Amino acid sequence: MxxxxxxxxxxxxxxxxxxxxxxxxxxxxxxxxxxxxxxxxxxxxxxxxxxxxxxxxxxxxxxxxxxxxxxxxxxxxxxxxxxxxxxxxxxxxxxxxxxxxxxxxxxxxxxxxxxxxxxxxxxxxxxxxxxxxxxxxxxxxxxxxxxxxxxxxxxxxxxxxxxxxxxxxxxxxxxxxxxxxxxxxxxxxxxxxxxxxxxxxxxxxxxxxxxxxxxxxxxxxxxxxxxxxxxxxxxxxxxxxxxxxxxxxxxxxxxxxxxxxxIKLVPGGHPHHAAAEAAANAAIAGDVDPHDVASIVLSSAKYRTLPGPKHPTDLIGVAHSPAYFIAAAIADRGYGWIHAAPEKVADPVIARLIDRITVDPNPPPYPDRFAHHHGATVTITLKDGRRFSDHVGFPRGSAPRGIEWAD
The missing domain is CATH 1.10.4100.10 (2-methylcitrate dehydratase PrpD)
Structure with missing residues (x-):
């Protein structure tokens, strides 16, 4: 058959x-x-x-x-x-x-x-x-x-x-x-x-x-x-x-x-939701002031480079820019619907953080062929040398973590 x-x-x-x-x-x-x-x-x-x-x-x-x-x-x-x-x-x-x-x-x-x-x-x-x-x-x-x-x-x-x-x-x-x-x-x-x-x-x-x-x-x-x-x-x-x-x-x-x-609980490309969540978690854990950030490293085997526009100017660019997701999440200790607004897209604090993001050149390999099952790790290094890191596998609103109507 x-x-x-x-x-x-x-x-x-x-x-x-x-x-x-x-x-x-x-x-x-x-x-x-x-x-x-x-x-x-x-x-x-x-x-x-x-x-x-x-x-x-x-x-x-x-x-x-x-x-x-x-x-x-x-x-x-x-x-x-x-x-x-x-x-x-x-x-x-x-x-x-x-x-x-x-x-x-x-x-x-x-x-x-x-x-x-x-x-x-x-x-x-x-x-x-x-x-x-x-x-x-x-x-x-x-x-x-x-x-x-x-x-x-x-x-x-x-x-x-x-x-x-x-x-x-x-x-x-x-x-x-x-x-x-x-x-x-x-x-x-x-x-x-x-x-x-x-x-x-x-x-x-x-x-x-x-x-x-x-x-x-x-x-x-x-x-x-x-x-x-x-x-x-x-x-x-x-x-x-x-x-x-x-x-x-x-x-x-x-x-x-x-x-x-x-289910998307925030707008934009789903491949980048885990990275945004990890960035926000790290910023919260370190009580990070955006002006104190020296560098940000994104580690995930799906990010050999930063795809999409580095500094987006519209919704299409925002949706496909992991750099914007991460920088916005660090600046505001969370990523949400407000970050699709023009005033946030043009925020100079977010723009400065974007320029501090680099990609880990040797991320751990995936155990299978499903890249989006393994999320991302974001590490923030401050000017005084302190580091704060967080890993998110599946983003909020995804089946493996459970989806609630309250979300």
Whole structure:
């Protein structure tokens, strides 16, 4: 049996009653996170452009565009607009194996499709859990090859949208197989564009829209290459997937939404949240005055250099600048939503601290291939020679540390 077929058989054979309560609870949390992030992103230019384009196309009134007040749009268009809004604010969820925003896609596609089909709340949560599981397993098999080849997480998150939407459409095993196969050949997306521009949220919108298109086409009887995932020059071969056995191993014994999902409690790229938390902890432990800092060393095998802009000037730069995360966390003994504000981005105290940051040239190697499971260590040296250091593995709001509604 093909990988797509095996995954489809598992998904269509699993009901909401088969899922643990924690998985359903985490689905509820990621809905809240996605909608909250969309509220932050509604007025960002990229969101406005995609929303206007969808309004110009119009079509069957099937699903709501959030925070808009206008009429409903076709299900795929509504999901696309909502996904762009959520991702634009750089405050949506991440999967900590390879920083794919799976929750954003399963939330937006499932809620939109539920409006079309009239699905109930528990069915929505189940569809989200199943979509997250398939996207997470596929992205795990692609880690780290996908990123090393320059591809964005959207090439994996689309499977979450296709499976979640297909679950609410009650696809048969054969149809779900085709939805997965179509998703595999539907999308691209480059990390270099996502890290430097609003192409990041453009990717998210395409992932949501094309995932729904795959499910709808499969329901109509569209047939693709069933073996596209594993065949030579197929999906995994093209995108750097070297761990195919992981995709179908032990299906149903644990659930990725409970083990690897992380909710952003502060804005910006999730790879840098652990470093910011470690920097704040060290600053608090040493009662550090920013003016007394002589040097700051960031140690983590994923930081051979400091990626992103050293001195960011906008939200895109802030989201991808570990130097800014660390300096801001030391200056204010914590990192939060205020640090996305223009006055903080231009803060001269933070700018001076940024210039004191260097990267450990010989960090300890990782024990596995999941760089974002191991966080970062930040060491602050003061002008009088005292040193304060802290290590954070998983950031607050991540599944391994536990996620609470109070967060």
């Amino acid at each position: 093909s990988i797509a077929g095996e995954l489809a058989r598992f998904v269509t054979g699993t009901s909401v009653d088969d899922l643990p309560s924690l998985a359903l609870e985490r689905a509820r949390m990621v809905i809240a996170s996605t909608i909250a992030s969309a509220a932050m992103g509604v007025d960002i230019v990229s969101s406005r452009i995609i929303r206007e384009l969808a309004r110009e196309r119009a079509g069957a009134p099937e699903a709501t565009v959030w925070f808009d007040g206008g009429g409903a749009l076709p299900v795929a268009d509504a999901a696309r607009v909502n996904a762009v809004m959520s991702d634009a604010a750089a405050s949506d969820d991440s999967d900590l194996r390879s920083i794919a925003h799976i929750g954003t896609i399963v939330s937006t596609t499932t809620i939109a499709m539920a409006e079309r089909t009239g699905a109930g709340g528990r069915d929505v949560l189940a569809a989200m859990v199943l979509g997250y599981e398939i996207a997470g397993r596929i992205d795990e098999a692609l880690t780290p090859g996908r990123g090393e080849r320059g591809f964005h997480g959207s090439i994996s998150t689309i499977f979450g949208g296709a499976v979640a939407a297909g679950t609410l459409l009650a696809l048969t095993p054969a149809q779900m197989t085709q939805a997965i196969a179509l998703a595999a050949t539907s999308i691209g997306g480059l990390v270099v564009a996502a890290n430097t521009s609003v192409a990041r949220e453009y990717h998210a919108g395409l992932s949501a829209m094309l995932g729904i298109h795959a499910a709808l086409a499969a329901r109509k009887g569209f047939v693709a290459e069933e073996n596209v995932l594993e065949m030579p020059r197929g999906f995994f071969s093209a995108f750097g997937g070297d761990h195919l056995l992981d995709v179908t191993k032990d299906l149903g014994t644990s659930w990725d939404i409970t083990t690897n999902m992380a």
